[in-house]
Amino acid sequence: GQHMVGVWFSDLDGASAHQAAMHCVPDGTYEALAVAPLGSGRLDPPDIALFYATPGAMMYFINGLQWAGYKKFDWGVVGESACADSWGRALTKREPSLSIPCFAERRYGGVLDDEMLMALPPDQLEKAIQGMEALAKNGFRYPFPQYGIQNDVRDGMARSYPDRKAPAAR
Numbered sequence: 001g002q003h004m005v006g007v008w009f010s011d012l013d014g015a016s017a018h019q020a021a022m023h024c025v026p027d028g029t030y031e032a033l034a035v036a037p038l039g040s041g042r043l044d045p046p047d048i049a050l051f052y053a054t055p056g057a058m059m060y061f062i063n064g065l066q067w068a069g070y071k072k073f074d075w076g077v078v079g080e081s082a083c084a085d086s087w088g089r090a091l092t093k094r095e096p097s098l099s100i101p102c103f104a105e106r107r108y109g110g111v112l113d114d115e116m117l118m119a120l121p122p123d124q125l126e127k128a129i130q131g132m133e134a135l136a137k138n139g140f141r142y143p144f145p146q147y148g149i150q151n152d153v154r155d156g157m158a159r160s161y162p163d164r165k166a167p168a169a170r
Helices: 012-021 055-066 082-093 103-109 123-137 153-160
Strands: 049-053 097-099 116-120
Touching: 049 055, 055 116, 055 123, 082 097, 082 103, 082 116
Parallel strands: none
Antiparallel strands: 049 116, 097 116
């Protein structure tokens, strides 16, 4: 972590702690890194898939992942080095990993301020899509339609939770 002292961290202890916190694929696990659009079929099968989306779209995607076989996702942020949070974690843990893109992704990769990055094993894409299709049948879609201040939110809540009684009128 010495190269990050005075750049991203004030001292070697902080830089070393940052390096130790990263999810790193063990040396020798892979021979190379190959990148291609999923639809091209050039990587068959790919080890992981990555995509960028807005926070709202990510939430809907996560809801889709959780539709069947619910699992709580716990993610962390190492700070600069979001690649460790995203594809490093997805490769080592073999599970979905959401990250906040770092300075380098934004500066050199052109990632926009309102984008987040998801990395996950490709089989999880189909699971999420099936879940989002089920949610859509229940009336939950993206983008999320907002009620706004002119509407009584109880109308929408009553459709989502029909077994709940409405509060007595005042």
